Amino acid sequence: MSEPNVKQSARPGANSGSNAGANAAKTGANKPRKSYSSFGQAWLRLRISPLFWISVVIIAFLLVLAIFPSLFTSHTPDHCDLGDSRAPAGGEYLLGADLQGCDIMANIAYGARASLTVGVVSSLGATAVGVIIGIVAAYFGGWVDALLSRISDVFFAIPLILGAIVAMQVTEHRNVWTLSAILIFFGWTNTARIARSATLEVRTKEYIAAARLLHVHNGRILLTHILPNIIAPIIVVATIGIGGLIAAEASLSYLSIGLPPNIPSWGKAIADGQKVLRVNPGIMLWPALALTLTVLAFISLGEAIRNAFGSRKDSR
Amino acid sequence: MARYILSRLAQAVVVIFVATLLLYALAYAMPGDPVAALAGENQTLDAATRAAIAAKYNLDKPFLVQYALYLGRVFHGDLGTTFAGRPVTEVIATAFPVTARLAIIAIVIETVIGVLVGLVAGRRKGSGFDSVVMTVTMILLGIPSFVLAFAVQYFFGVKLRWMKPTVSEFATWGELVVPALVLAVGSIAFLIRFTRSGVVDALNSDHVKAARARGIHEWRIGLAHVLRNVLIPIVTVIGTEFGGLLGGAIITESVFNIPGFGQQVYQHIIRGETAPTVSLVSVLVIIFVTVNLLVDLLYAVLNPKVRYGAHE
DSSP states (O other): OOGGGGGOOOOTTTTGGGOOSHHHHHHTOOOOOTTSOHHHHHHHHHTTOHHHHHHHHHHHHHHHHHHOGGGTOSSOTTOOOGGGTTOOSBTTBSSOBOTTSOBHHHHHHHHHHHHHHHHHHHHHHHHHHHHHHHHHHHHHOHHHHHHHHHHHHHHHTSOHHHHHHHHHHHOSSOSHHHHHHHHHHHHOHHHHHHHHHHHHHHHTSHHHHHHHHTTOOHHHIIIIIIHHHHHHHHHHHHHHHHHHHHHHHHHHHHTTSSSOTTSOOHHHHHHHHHTTTTTOHHHHHHHHHHHHHHHHHHHHHHHHHHHHHOOTTTTO | OHHHHHHHHHHHHHHHHHHHHHHHHHHHTOOSOHHHHHHOTTOOOOHHHHHHHHHHTTTTSOHHHHHHHHHHHHHTTOOOBOTTSOBHHHHHHHHHHHHHHHHHHHHHHHHHHHHHHHHHHHHTTTSHHHHHHHHHHHHHHHSOHHHHHHHHIIIIIIISOSSOSSOOTTOOHHHHHHHHHHHHHHHHHHHHHHHHHHHHHHHHSHHHHHHHHTTOOHHHIIIIIIIHHHHHHHHHHHHHHHHHHHHHHHHHHHHTTOOSHHHHHHHHHHTTOHHHHHHHHHHHHHHHHHHHHHHHHHHHHHOHHHHTTOOO
16 A cells, blocks of 8 residues: 555655656545646656556657658568568568568558558547547537537447447548548547646636636637646646547558558558468568557657646545 | 446547547548448449439438437438348348457456466566567567467468368357457556556555554455456556557457457458448447447446545
C-alpha cells in the first residue's frame, strides 16, 4: 500500500534518482505544487520516463520512414514483378516479396506515410471538433449544452467502424483526406465528453468568475483560462487517438473500404497476406508487425504523458 | 425515478430516430447504380425494366419519401428484402443469434477478467503485479484486433492445431469462445484499468479511511465500502464498450468466418445494397442505444444519487 504518501509533495525532479521504471514515474508522481507550471513539472517527469523515450524513438523512426521511404528500399510499391511472387527474404528483397511480387519493405515504408497521415490528421481534427463542442457546451450550459449533448449522443450511438463503413461507401474519391474527414466526423464524441466534464469542473473556479466580472470576452475566457486548464487530459486522449485511428484506418483498408488499391496501406497488405497465411506467414507478418508497433508507440506515448501529468484524481 | 425513466426513454427514441436518419441520408448519397448492380455486370436493361425495378425498391422516389416509407415499413416489422430476394428480417433472424452468442461470451469474459484483475491490481497499487498488469493492458490496448485475431488463428489454429482456424456454419457456443476472447481484448484491458483506478480512488476516499479508523475489518471494508462503489460505474462502461464490440464484430467475424451480423453488414455494403445495409446498421444502432438505455436505468437503480434526482 503506497496510498498514504500522496500528501507528501516533492520538489519536481527530486525523486529522479530512484526512478527505475515507467511505473516508478507514476507512483512517484506526487501532488503537483501549484507554484510550478504543470507543464514544466510534466516535462521533468516525462524526460526521465523510459516509456516516453522508447515511444519517441519508434515514432521518430516511423516519421523518417514516412518522409523518406526510399532510404529503406530500392523498390517502389508499384514496381511489382510477378516472377518474384513470394520471393524469400534477403537477397534482392529485404523482407521478401508478396503474392504479386511487390517488395514487402517498400509496401511497409510507403504505407507508413498513409497510416501516419490518417492517424495524425484525423486525431487532430477529432480533437479540435471535440474540444470546441465540449467546451462550448459546458461553458454556456442551458439549451446550448442540451443541444450539443444530444447531437453528441446521436454520434455516440453510431460505432466508429460502422459509421465509417457506410460513409466510405458514399465517398467517390477515396484517399487519405476523405478517410480522415470521415473518421473525424464519427470520432469526436469521446473528446467532447472529456472536454465537457473537464470544463464543467474548471468553470466554477474563482478565476473564471473574476474574469467574468472584469468583462473579459467569452472567447478570450475560453481560450486563455479554460483551454489551458483542461488541456492535459485532452493531449493524452489525442495521442492515444492517433494510435486508435491508425488501427481504424488499417481495419477499414483490410475490409477493402478504406484506402483505394493505388495507395499502399498496411491494412491492405495484411488482407493480401491473409490469402497465403498458411504457406507464407511472412507476407502478413511484417505489415502486421509494423501496424502493431506503430499503434503501440502512440498508445504508450499517451500513457507516458498521462503518467507525467499525474492522474487528476490521484493528485487530489 | 419515474420522471427519470420517461425522460431517458424519450431521449433514446430521439437518438435512434436521428441516428438512423443520418445513416439513411449517408447511404442515400451512395454512388453507383443499384439497379445495374442487381442485373449483373454484363447485362443491359431496357428502360421499362429499370423503371419497374426502381419502383419496386422505391429508388425512384425523393429521399425523404423513401425514408418515410422505410420508417413505416420498419414499424410494421418489415425491413425490406435484399436484392437476392431474401427478407432482411430473415437475414437478421439467422445472423442475430450468432452475434448475440459472440457478444454475450465477450461481455462475460471482459466483465469477469476485467473486474477481478482490476480489483487485485488496484488493491496492490504500485506492486509488481500492478506494474505487470499496467504494462500488459497497455500492450493489449495497442494491438489492433484483427492483427490479434490473425495471430491467434495462425498459432492456435494452423500451427498448434488446438482449434479449427475458422468457425463452422453453426457457430456453437464452444467455437465462439476464442473469437469472443479476441473481440473482448480491448474491453478487458479497459475494464481492468477502469476497475483499478476505481479501487485506488475508493481506497483513498474519506469514508474508507474513516472505516479503517473505526477498526472495521479489511474484508468488510473491501466488500461494503470499496466493491460497491467500484462496481456501479462499471455497469456504464460495459454499456459503452458494447458499441466497440458491435464494430469489432465485423472484423472478428470476417477473420474467423463467423456467419453473424457483422459479416452480413459487410457483405451487403460491399455489394452496394443500400436498403439492407442501412437496415442492418440501423438495427445495430438501435440495439446499442437500447442496451445503453437499460444500462442507464440499471445505473439509476443502483445509484441512489440518480434515484433521488441529485444527479444534474
